[in-house]
Amino acid sequence: GNQIPANRMIVSNKLILIVLLVVANTNLVYTHDQVDPFSVDKPAFGIGNNQVIQPSGYGDHHGPYPTNAWYSNALSVSNDIYPTEGTFPIATFPTLTRLTENGIDLCDPILHHTDKTFASIFTRDLSFNVDNIEKRYIKEYNDLYFKESWGKKLEATFVRGSPYVTLNVDGSIWLDFVYPVTKVNKDINGLDIVTDDQFYISTSDGKTWGMYFLNDKVTLNVTLDRLAITVVDDYVGMVRIAPVQNSGNKEILEKYKNNVVTSGTVQPDYANGKYVFEWKGHDENHKDIENVFVLGVAHHLKILDSSSANIVAPDMYKTVKGSMTGILGNKWVLQETYTDYEWDSRYSINEDKRDEILASLQSDKDAPVIRNDVYGEGIDINFLARLTLIADELHDEETSNYLRTRLEETIRPWLYNTGDVNQTFVYDSQWGGLITKGGQGSRIVDYGNGVYNDHHKQYGPFVYAIATILRKNSSYEGKNYALDLIRDFANPSTQDKYFTTTRNKDWYFGYSYGSGQDFVVDGKWSSDFGASVHSYYAVYLLGLATNNQHVQNVGKLLLAMEVTAIKTYWKIHDDSIYPTDFAENKIVGVGWSTKADFSSFFSGDKALIHLSHILPLSPIIEEIYPTNWAKLEYNTFKGESISLDYWKPYYLAFMGMVDPASAWNTVYDLDNFAFTFGASKTNTLWWISHYL
Numbered sequence: 001g002n003q004i005p006a007n008r009m010i011v012s013n014k015l016i017l018i019v020l021l022v023v024a025n026t027n028l029v030y031t032h033d034q035v036d037p038f039s040v041d042k043p044a045f046g047i048g049n050n051q052v053i054q055p056s057g058y059g060d061h062h063g064p065y066p067t068n069a070w071y072s073n074a075l076s077v078s079n080d081i082y083p084t085e086g087t088f089p090i091a092t093f094p095t096l097t098r099l100t101e102n103g104i105d106l107c108d109p110i111l112h113h114t115d116k117t118f119a120s121i122f123t124r125d126l127s128f129n130v131d132n133i134e135k136r137y138i139k140e141y142n143d144l145y146f147k148e149s150w151g152k153k154l155e156a157t158f159v160r161g162s163p164y165v166t167l168n169v170d171g172s173i174w175l176d177f178v179y180p181v182t183k184v185n186k187d188i189n190g191l192d193i194v195t196d197d198q199f200y201i202s203t204s205d206g207k208t209w210g211m212y213f214l215n216d217k218v219t220l221n222v223t224l225d226r227l228a229i230t231v232v233d234d235y236v237g238m239v240r241i242a243p244v245q246n247s248g249n250k251e252i253l254e255k256y257k258n259n260v261v262t263s264g265t266v267q268p269d270y271a272n273g274k275y276v277f278e279w280k281g282h283d284e285n286h287k288d289i290e291n292v293f294v295l296g297v298a299h300h301l302k303i304l305d306s307s308s309a310n311i312v313a314p315d316m317y318k319t320v321k322g323s324m325t326g327i328l329g330n331k332w333v334l335q336e337t338y339t340d341y342e343w344d345s346r347y348s349i350n351e352d353k354r355d356e357i358l359a360s361l362q363s364d365k366d367a368p369v370i371r372n373d374v375y376g377e378g379i380d381i382n383f384l385a386r387l388t389l390i391a392d393e394l395h396d397e398e399t400s401n402y403l404r405t406r407l408e409e410t411i412r413p414w415l416y417n418t419g420d421v422n423q424t425f426v427y428d429s430q431w432g433g434l435i436t437k438g439g440q441g442s443r444i445v446d447y448g449n450g451v452y453n454d455h456h457k458q459y460g461p462f463v464y465a466i467a468t469i470l471r472k473n474s475s476y477e478g479k480n481y482a483l484d485l486i487r488d489f490a491n492p493s494t495q496d497k498y499f500t501t502t503r504n505k506d507w508y509f510g511y512s513y514g515s516g517q518d519f520v521v522d523g524k525w526s527s528d529f530g531a532s533v534h535s536y537y538a539v540y541l542l543g544l545a546t547n548n549q550h551v552q553n554v555g556k557l558l559l560a561m562e563v564t565a566i567k568t569y570w571k572i573h574d575d576s577i578y579p580t581d582f583a584e585n586k587i588v589g590v591g592w593s594t595k596a597d598f599s600s601f602f603s604g605d606k607a608l609i610h611l612s613h614i615l616p617l618s619p620i621i622e623e624i625y626p627t628n629w630a631k632l633e634y635n636t637f638k639g640e641s642i643s644l645d646y647w648k649p650y651y652l653a654f655m656g657m658v659d660p661a662s663a664w665n666t667v668y669d670l671d672n673f674a675f676t677f678g679a680s681k682t683n684t685l686w687w688i689s690h691y692l
Contacts, residue, residue, distance in 0.1 A: 032501045035268060036550055037493035043484045046417065048426030048440045052450040053517050055431060059137035059149070064432020064500040067452035068513045070524060070593065071146045071158065074099055074138060075517070089122040091523045091593035092158045094295065094317035094324055095243055096122045097165060099136060099148060102129040104156055106165065108207050108243035109594070111318065115581040119595030120320050122521070125207055127176040128241065130154040130169055143507045144264030144277060159261050159279075160508040161295040161324065163253065163317065164212075164240040166260055173231035173239070179203040180226040188222055193232075195219040198257065200244060201229070208244040212257040213237065214284040238284065245317065252313045252326060256293040258284045264294070266507045270492065270553035273560060275507070276308075277332040295324040296332070298577060299510055299568040305333035320595055321509065321569060322577035336560035341537070342544060343471070344393050345619045347690040353664070357689065358394055360682040361387060365399055367680065369410050372423050374436045374446045375454075378461035379678040381410050382616045385465040386683045392471070404472060407465050414462065415481045425485075431517075432499055434459070434488040443518075452516025456489040456504040457528070460535025461616070463542055470545035482542055490539050492554045504532075505558060510565030511591075523593025527601055528612045529566050530621050536562055537620040559620070566624055569596075570613075586633045587613065603647075607640040611650040616678055617687050627691070630657035645671070649679035656688030664688050 055065050057075040066072075073088040089096045089107065098105040105127050109120030134151030141147070145159040153171040183202035184194045197217045202208040215237025221230045240257055244250050261281040268275040279292035295316060296304065304327075313326025340346065349357065364387055369380040384407050391400035417424040417437075428435045431452070439449030447453055466482040491499040504512035506524070512532045513524040526532070540555030542548075568577075570591065575583045578596065585598040589609040600609040610633060614621050634654055642648055648670055656663035667684055675681050 032266065032268060032492055033494045035270065035493040035495075037496035038483055038487050038491065038551060038554075040496055040498075043427045043434065043487070043498055044480050045415075045425045045427050045434060045484060048428050048435055048437060050428045050430050050435060050450060051441045052439075052443055053431075057137055058141075059139060061138070061141075063430065064498060066141065066500050066503070067431055067433060067516045068455075068504045068524065069141070069146075070160070070506055070508070070513075071138075071141070072515075072517060073519055073523065074146065074148060088519050088521050089523070089594070090158065092165070093161060093297075093321070094163055094319050095165065096120065096594065097158065098122065098124070099156075100127065100129075101136070102127070102133065103150070103154060104128050104165065104167075106209070106241060106243075108209070108245070109319075111320065113579040113582055115584065116598045117595060118320055118578055118582045119522070122594065124178055125203070125205075126178070126201075126209065128167065128239075129174050129176065131172040131174070133171070140263070142263065143266045143501075144279075145261075157262060159264055159294065161297070162261050163242045163249075163295060163324075163326075164257075164260075165242070166262075167239045167241070168237070169239055170234075170236045172234050175201075175229040177203055177227050177229075179205040179207075181222055181229065182226075183208075184220060184222060184229070188226070192222045193219060194222075198254065200250065208250075210240075210242045210244050210250065210253045210257075212240040212253075214240065214258060214260070243317075248313075249316060252316065256326075259289060259291075259293045260284070261292045261294055268492065268557060270550070270557050273338050273557055274305075274333060274335040275557070275561075277334065277507075279330050279332075281330075290330055291328045292330050293326060293328055296327045297324055297509065298322040299564050300327075300332070300334065301325060302568070303334045303336060303564060305335055308333040336557060336564060338556050338560055339563065339620070339623050341620050341623060343389060343541065343619070345622060345690050347622070349393075349686065349689040350692040353685065353689045353692065354394065357390065357682060357685050358396060360680075360685055361391060361394070361396065361399055364675075364680045364682045365403055365406075367675075370676070374414075374439070374449055374458050377410075377414065377423070378458055379616070381407060381465040382461040382618075383678050383680055383683075384410060385461070385468040386616070386618065386686075387680060388468050390682055390686050400472070404469050407469055408476070408478070411462065411465060411478060415478055425481075427498070433503065434484060448516065448518065451518050452503070453518065454514040455516070456512055456535040457514065457531040459485045459489055460531065460538045464534065464538035464618070467538060467541040467545040470542070474546070479546060486539050486542060486551070486555075490536065490554060490558055492550075502558065505561070507561075509569070510561045511569065512562060520592070522595050525590055525592045527590045528615055529562070529570050530613045530615050530624065533559060533562050533566070533620055533624060534616055534618050537618065563623055571624075571629065584636070586610075586636050603644060605640065605643055605647075607637040607642050607651060608644070608647055610634075610637050611647055611654060614650055614654060617650070617653055617683055622690075625657065627657050630654065634658045645674045646677035646679075648674050649681070649684045653679070653684055653687045656684075656691050660688050660691035664692065 073090045089098045096107040105124045133153045136150045139147045139149040149155045155168040157166045197213045199211045219232040263280045265278045281292040309329025312328045315323040317324040388403040425434045436446045436449045439446035466478045469476045487499045489503045515525045536559035543552030570588045572583045588596040589599045590597045600612045652663045
C-alpha cells in the first residue's frame with residue numbers, strides 16, 4: 001500500500017527544512033450563506049429510509065450533503081454494487097484527476113473525436129504519492145472547489161478552472177509515470193539527479209508537466225528505468241502541478257506558480273440576475289493576494305463583467321468544453337439576462353385555429369393517467385397542466401376548472417401517501433433530500449431517484465402542476481408541498497438545514513447534472529435539456545402563482561443560467577468548441593463531464609436525439625428554440641424515420657416551427673397511441689398554431 005517501491009534508488013542526504021505550513025480550517029466554506037431560504041421548516045413529507053446509498057467520504061461533516069456535485073467521483077459509498085467506487089476520475093479541468101490510497105493520479109487528456117462523440121479519456125500519466133498517509137476524506141467542499149485530506153501528511157486542493165493541482169505535503173514524495181521520463185529540465189539518460197524548485201518533466205509520449213515546489217529546492221532522483229522519480233528528502237510545504245502543453249503555457253504557469261488559489265465561493269444575487277465567483281488565494285508565504293489566477297470557459301466570457309476581472313491568457317487549454325482562458329481577479333461578476341416568459345407563449349395563436357384547439361381540448365380533457373412511477377407520473381400531470389393552461393389562455397373557464405380538479409386528484413397520492421405504497425415522496429434525513437418511497441430501496445426504481453438522479457426533471461412537472469392549480473386557487477393546500485419540492489432541487493440558501501443548495505446545478509459550467517450518486521467513468525451526465533429548463537421555469541411560475549418574489553427571482557436566475565449554458569455547450573453553432581465532423585450534428589445529445597455524445601437515453605434514432613430536447617413543449621421551450629435555429633437543426637434530421645409512434649407529435653411540433661401548415665394537417669393523421677408520452681393533440685396543435 002504505502003511502502004516505497006523497492007526498485008527506486010534513493011540518495012540519502014537529509015536536508016532540514018524549516019517551513020511555515022498553514023493547516024487548513026476544517027470548517028466548510030459555505031456558499032449561498034447570505035441568501036434568504038425558501039423555508040427553514042421541517043419538510044411536510046414523512047421520513048424515509050434510504051437503503052440504497054449512505055454518505056461516506058465526508059469525514060466529520062454532517063448533512064445535508066451535495067448529491068450531484070462535480071466531484072462526486074471523489075466519494076466512497078457504503079454498498080457492494082461498485083467495487084471501484086471512489087476511484088473513477090474527477091473532471092477538475094483542465095486536468096483529470098483520480099484519488100488513490102497513496103495520493104493522486106493525474107491525466108493531461110488527449111481529445112478524441114468521431115462524428116458521434118468528442119471525449120477526453122482518462123489515461124493515467126503520472127501518480128503523485130506520499131508515504132504512510134491515512135485514509136482519505138473530503139475536508140472542505142463547495143461549488144467551486146474541494147479539499148481532500150489523507151491526514152497530516154497530504155492534502156490536495158482542487159479548484160474549478162485552476163490549471164494547477166495544489167498539494168500540501170509533509171513527508172516522502174515519489175512519482176510514478178506510465179511513459180519513460182525523457183527530460184527533467186533537460187535531456188536525461190539513465191539515472192539522473194536534478195536539484196531545483198521547479199521542474200518541467202517530459203515523457204516519451206510527448207507530454208510535459210510543470211512541478212513547482214514553493215517552499216524550498218528539492219533533489220529529484222530518476223530511476224534507471226525512467227518510470228519513477230523520488231524526491232530525495234522529506235518535503236514540507238506546497239507543491240503545484242500543471243500540464244504544460246506548449247511554450248506559451250509554460251511562461252504563464254511559471255508566472256503564476258506562487259499565485260495559489262485556495263478556494264472559490266458562489267455568491268448569487270438573485271434579485272439582480274447575477275452571481276459572483278469569489279476566489280481566495282495566497283502566495284508561497286501564505287500572504288493573501290488580491291488578484292487570483294483561474295481559467296474561465298466560453299460562456300463566462302459572454303457574461304463576465306469586464307470591470308471585475310481581466311483576461312490575461314486567452315485560449316490557454318483546449319478541452320471538451322472548448323478553450324479555457326486565464327482570468328485574473330478575485331471576484332468575477334457574471335451577469336445573466338432574464339427571460340420575459342410567464343404563463344403563455346410570447347407569440348399569439350392563430351385565431352383561425354382557435355375552434356379546432358378548443359374542440360381538441362374537449363376530447364383530451366378526460367385522457368387517462370396511466371403511469372405511477374415518478375417520471376411517468378410527471379409526464380402525465382404535465383400533460384394535464386398544459387391542457388389547463390391552454391384552457392386558461394382560450395378563456396374556457398369550465399374546462400379549466402374541471403382540469404384543475406383532475407390535477408389535484410392526480411397529485412394527491414404523491415403528497416399525502418394515499419395511493420400505491422411506492423407512490424409518494426419521503427424525506428431522506430441521511431443525505432438531506434426528498435426521494436420516492438419506491439426509490440429508497442432500489443437503484444433502479446424511479447430511474448435512480450434514490451441515488452438522486454434527475455430530481456430537478458422529475459420534480460419540475462409536479463411543481464409546474466401545483467403552480468398551475470395555485471394560479472386560480474390560492475388556497476390550495478399543496479403549496480407547502482411544492483415549496484418542499486423546490487427546496488430539494490433549487491434551495492438557494494445554506495440557512496435551510498434540511499436541503500443542500502441548488503442540488504443539480506454546476507455553477508461553473510452553468511447547466512444542471514442529471515446523474516446523482518452513481519459513479520461513472522465519464523463523470524456527471526446531463527440529457528434532454530428542455531426538461532431541465534422547464535424545471536426552473538416551474539420554480540419561477542410557482543413564485544408567480546404565490547406572489548413570492550424571492551421564489552420568482554431564484555427560478556429566473558437558475559433558468560437564465562441553464563439557457564446560457566445550453567446555447568453555448570449544447571447548441572453547436574460552429575466548430576469553436578466541437579470538431580467539425582461532430583459539430584455537423586448541431587446539438588449534443590448527452591453531455592458528460594469528460595465527453596459529448598450525439599446519442600439519447602431514449603433511443604438511437606437520429607431524430608429522437610433532437611426531439612428529446614423539446615420535451616415537454618411548454619412555452620419556455622421557445623426560448624431555446626428560436627425559429628431560425630429550429631430551421632437549421634430540423635434540416636439535419638428532416639425525413640428521418642421514427643421507430644416509436646409516441647415521439648411523432650414531437651416531430652410534428654419541431655416541424656411546425658419550420659413548415660407549420662404541413663405539420664398541422666399531419667397531426668390529424670396520428671392515432672391515439674401517439675399521444676401517450678406527454679404530448680396531447682391539443683398541446684401539439686397549440687404549439688404549431690403560433691407559427692401559422
